[in-house]
Amino acid sequence: MDAQIALLLAQDGIVNGAIYALLALSLVLVFSVTRVIFVPQGELVAFGALTLAALQLGKFPPTIWLALAMGVLAIGVDLRRALNGDQISWRNTLLWSTLLPISACAWATFARPTSLPAQVALTLLICTPLGPLLWRLAFRPIADASVLVLLIVSVALHGVLMGLGLWFFGAEGSRTPAFSDARFTFADLPFNGQSLVVVGVASVLMLLMFFFFGRTMLGKALRATAMNRTGARLMGIPTGLAGDLSFAMAALIGAVSGLLIAPLTTVYYDTGFLIGLKGFVAAILGALVSYPLAVAGALLVGLLEAYASFWASAFKEVIVFTLIIPVLWWRSVRTHHVEEDE
Amino acid sequence: MKWSKTLIATALAMACVSVYADITVGVTVSATGPAASLGIPEKNTIELMPKLIGGQKVNYIVLDDASDTTTAVTNTRKLITEHKVDVILGSTITPNSLAMIDLAAESQTPMISMAASARIVEPVDAKKRWVFKTPQNDIMMALAIAQHMSAVGVKSVAFIGFADAYGEGWLQEFQKAAGLKGIQVVGVERYNRTDTSVTGQVLKLVSARPDAILVAGSGTPAALPQKALKERGYTGKVYQTHGVANNDFLRVGGKDVEDTVLPAGPMLVAAQLPANHPVRKSALDYVNAYETKFGKGSVSTFGGHAWDAGVLMQRAVSEALKKAQPGTPAFRGALRDALEGVKNAPGAHGIFNMTAGDHNGLDQRGRVMVTISNGTWKYIGD
Numbered sequence: 001m002d003a004q005i006a007l008l009l010a011q012d013g014i015v016n017g018a019i020y021a022l023l024a025l026s027l028v029l030v031f032s033v034t035r036v037i038f039v040p041q042g043e044l045v046a047f048g049a050l051t052l053a054a055l056q057l058g059k060f061p062p063t064i065w066l067a068l069a070m071g072v073l074a075i076g077v078d079l080r081r082a083l084n085g086d087q088i089s090w091r092n093t094l095l096w097s098t099l100l101p102i103s104a105c106a107w108a109t110f111a112r113p114t115s116l117p118a119q120v121a122l123t124l125l126i127c128t129p130l131g132p133l134l135w136r137l138a139f140r141p142i143a144d145a146s147v148l149v150l151l152i153v154s155v156a157l158h159g160v161l162m163g164l165g166l167w168f169f170g171a172e173g174s175r176t177p178a179f180s181d182a183r184f185t186f187a188d189l190p191f192n193g194q195s196l197v198v199v200g201v202a203s204v205l206m207l208l209m210f211f212f213f214g215r216t217m218l219g220k221a222l223r224a225t226a227m228n229r230t231g232a233r234l235m236g237i238p239t240g241l242a243g244d245l246s247f248a249m250a251a252l253i254g255a256v257s258g259l260l261i262a263p264l265t266t267v268y269y270d271t272g273f274l275i276g277l278k279g280f281v282a283a284i285l286g287a288l289v290s291y292p293l294a295v296a297g298a299l300l301v302g303l304l305e306a307y308a309s310f311w312a313s314a315f316k317e318v319i320v321f322t323l324i325i326p327v328l329w330w331r332s333v334r335t336h337h338v339e340e341d342e
Numbered sequence: 343m344k345w346s347k348t349l350i351a352t353a354l355a356m357a358c359v360s361v362y363a364d365i366t367v368g369v370t371v372s373a374t375g376p377a378a379s380l381g382i383p384e385k386n387t388i389e390l391m392p393k394l395i396g397g398q399k400v401n402y403i404v405l406d407d408a409s410d411t412t413t414a415v416t417n418t419r420k421l422i423t424e425h426k427v428d429v430i431l432g433s434t435i436t437p438n439s440l441a442m443i444d445l446a447a448e449s450q451t452p453m454i455s456m457a458a459s460a461r462i463v464e465p466v467d468a469k470k471r472w473v474f475k476t477p478q479n480d481i482m483m484a485l486a487i488a489q490h491m492s493a494v495g496v497k498s499v500a501f502i503g504f505a506d507a508y509g510e511g512w513l514q515e516f517q518k519a520a521g522l523k524g525i526q527v528v529g530v531e532r533y534n535r536t537d538t539s540v541t542g543q544v545l546k547l548v549s550a551r552p553d554a555i556l557v558a559g560s561g562t563p564a565a566l567p568q569k570a571l572k573e574r575g576y577t578g579k580v581y582q583t584h585g586v587a588n589n590d591f592l593r594v595g596g597k598d599v600e601d602t603v604l605p606a607g608p609m610l611v612a613a614q615l616p617a618n619h620p621v622r623k624s625a626l627d628y629v630n631a632y633e634t635k636f637g638k639g640s641v642s643t644f645g646g647h648a649w650d651a652g653v654l655m656q657r658a659v660s661e662a663l664k665k666a667q668p669g670t671p672a673f674r675g676a677l678r679d680a681l682e683g684v685k686n687a688p689g690a691h692g693i694f695n696m697t698a699g700d701h702n703g704l705d706q707r708g709r710v711m712v713t714i715s716n717g718t719w720k721y722i723g724d
Contacts, residue, residue, distance in 0.1 A: 173590075
């Protein structure tokens with residue numbers, strides 16, 4: 001291995017690491033706010049990529065039907081709750097279950113966007129409401145259950161969404177054209193535009209997230225909910241809103257990751273799971289609470305993967321996933337275990 | 343009163359006979375899961391199979407094993423015990439088919455697999471007596487690649503394959519074939535179907551400076567190493583295996599897979615075959631039948647393996663009907679013997695000639711060399 005190969009591998013590792021970092025961040029976000037380990041995150045990556053691919057082929061993306069169907073169900077659920085005398089925030093319900101899916105449907109049917117930026121925007125518009133709708137249908141009714149129950153539901157949801165993915169998009173994968181075809185050489189090292197786009201978009205998204213959580217009222221409300229749900233509720237922060245918001249962000253980040261990765265590799269209906277799993281390994285490195293540690297973990301996973309694929313390609317996945325064992329061991333030794341009172 | 347009772351009894355007896363006289367074909371394919379792109383066209387092909395053979399009605403019971411070995415075994419057990427099938431077609435992939443052999447042999451039911459590995463039918467022993475398969479053996483395809491390589495002057499070759507049974511099997515067979523032709527294998531790397539990057543492997547292969555690179559993957563994931571090679575400026579020849587021979591590979595690979603050379607079943611380029619090619623007619627028959635029902639350009643070579651299983655079954659059933667009644671062990675035994683005796687059966691992928699020692703029955707007429715030119719498959723010779 002010479003220096004150039006080492007640098008190329010590092011470049012590859014960082015590009016993949018950036019995607020894992022995005023997913024790790026959204027896993028940490030969802031877990032800390034709602035205590036859900038969001039296994040279907042990976043499916044949202046695949047949905048994002050395949051929705052864009054369908055739009056580019058001039059097809060009507062079936063994910064719109066999914067959003068519409070889930071929207072109808074979500075309204076039904078809220079009507080029932082209203083009959084039971086619960087307070088419903090109809091503004092939020094209508095936003096996620098009607099306004100966004102229907103406007104996406106109308107845009108796809110009547111305008112049929114052909115330019116790449118418009119298609120990307122439409123894809124995000126289709127995929128983002130899926131997050132809050134999943135939250136409303138699957139998790140909100142059992143929001144106070146134990147982490148284990150939430151995890152089991154999450155795994156089931158992963159199975160359902162993967163099955164829907166196969167039904168919607170078929171068994172074969174798709175690639176989308178690169179956002180940038182630029183190629184240049186800097187200090188003897190070839191760069192391609194797409195990998196810069198990936199790293200750039202990921203960095204911008206992360207900066208936005210840090211800004212959102214550090215500076216805005218909504219972000220602070222989410223952080224408060226993550227730290228202490230009961231306390232946050234006493235301060236007048238609606239925890240339902242926190243669920244909607246964190247799942248919407250998770251879906252958005254998932255779809256963006258899908259859009260970023262689709263020009264680099266072929267995305268299949270089941271590709272997302274493994275990418276999500278690697279994001280999960282990274283999130284574990286950050287103990288599922290720390291954003292900066294999760295990002296560092298994601299870069300570590302990406303780099304480890306790149307070098308492992310050079311040295312021992314047959315054992316690459318084994319090496320990456322083995323990483324989790326020493327980390328868990330170290331954490332279990334270092335941290336004093338407290339039985340959570342939930 | 344007495345008379346009417348007799349009538350009812352006779353009617354019942356006749357009804358029973360007609361039920362038992364139907365031929366029952368059990369099918370298990372991987373229509374979902376990782377092998378779905380192979381299993382779906384196979385499942386579709388079952389719909390094209392004859393509903394009547396030798397004047398007897400044929401019932402097809404089609405189950406999906408989700409590319410999962412345990413499910414394939416469960417399906418097989420169900421087909422044998424509940425549906426009392428006369429013959430089993432399936433499964434799509436090698437691990438499933440291997441696991442089904444025991445059940446087929448135990449219940450003495452002939453089985454025709456649509457999976458590739460030679461291990462399914464070789465060596466023919468007390469159990470594998472009951473097992474047949476339609477796809478070409480890997481060694482035949484590997485030899486075809488090695489032959490083409492030596493003909494164009496390739497001296498050294500690097501290999502990148504799936505880190506699973508498919509890649510492993512190909513590596514073994516290709517090393518044998520390359521050895522025969524005096525071609526040196528200078529690098530071996532693995533990757534996974536779900537990988538998003540193969541930069542590491544590709545850099546290592548390219549640094550070994552091979553004359554050619556063989557990618558052993560199936561379906562669209564096999565396009566990934568080739569795209570990475572292009573990106574790293576590799577200009578040598580790239581070979582693929584017949585596992586990529588479907589139109590989705592062309593769609594995903596785009597212009598990066600131009601000029602790839604691969605061996606494939608003749609039906610992939612059926613319309614381009616010379617008029618005197620022995621497989622042209624039978625291959626076109628399948629392509630036309632499939633595309634009439636499922637739309638133009640929808641056909642894939644994997645469905646062809648199911649079609650060939652149907653061809654073998656049809657031949658053997660008409661033979662076996664002369665000897666025994668469907669639904670009986672005697673019929674299944676006769677069916678097995680008839681399958682072993684199939685001679686000159688033209689299928690979509692070649693001409694089948696079974697013997698007691700060869701339960702695949704394809705010869706070199708079962709493959710052609712193909713290249714990719716302007717985004718379509720192009721026939722370049724046998």
